[in-house]
Amino acid sequence: MTSKGIHWRGMTTLDLPAVQAIAACVHPSFPEDLAVFAERRALYPDGAWLLDINGAPSGYFLTHPWTAGTMPKLNQLYGTLPSGPPTYYLHDLALLPQARGHGAAGVIVEQVLDHARRAGFATASLAAVNGSAPFWSRHGFVPVDVPELREALLSYEDAAQYMVRQLS
Template identity: 55%
Template sequence: MLHRDIAWRAMSGYDLDAVFDIANKVHPDFFEAREVLAERHELYRNGCYLLEVSEKPAGYVLSHPWRLGSLPELNVPLGALPEDADTYYIHDIALLPLTRGLGAAGQIIEALTKHARVMGFATMSLVAVNGSLAFWERQGFCTSDRPELADKLASYEDAARYMIKDLDQTRA
């Protein structure tokens, strides 16, 4: 359960400096330029949220429609979202250590799952890094062996895994 002073809210352009700072603290080995993060926000604002603790930025999530079985490259602008998007992709979730154990990550994943269902996606997908595999499995994601993604996954880290969550379209 979240405390009163912990809340997710829609990300705005004014939050991008804070997002960039959090990204560099939480994911120092997965650098992405501020401009790349800003483009993700610009392309799909409905998938970008900021976590605040006592009204101070403490985490974020960037997500957007994408193609199942493919990965956006790290630190490379997308240019546009694919018109034939068939999965809802979680590009990044980053939480400062002070938020761990409060349920904030699970809360935003639940909200994104509802959003993906409403938008008609049959799946969600992501790349698990930083030892997060068990967390994503608890959220309903399963590792998907995709040999064609091996080189891109290796560009993240050796332990990176492509994961998919099948969404039951009959549940709300």
């Protein structure tokens, strides 16, 4: 996306302190260590994006392959990405307030879903938090009740929802 000085680009290791600062601002109830952001980017660089607005980091999106019907734990290192029935997991989309309302989130979501589809994933999944379920619904995600995930979702917040979108 390139519009009015707004564009998404691949995240680099130099961006990680800005990513952590954005996360602290946007998701203060869901803190993650710098090492977690660094590992997500290192394990799947094609799924790590940074939003620049006039040269200033203003948002990020971390995505990666994962096991269908499960969720990664918050603020935990993976070591490796899992094998097993795959899904493309949308781990964290965060935009600073000044980055909202420009359509940047919708653009990167569709770009990432296209990447997942081309990579052969049949589904994409996520945990919707902070009242984001309507946004994700507009992008084709539907809530899915997975009893084994109820406790994990509650560790985020009472209203957290596991959502899935078919890609094929």
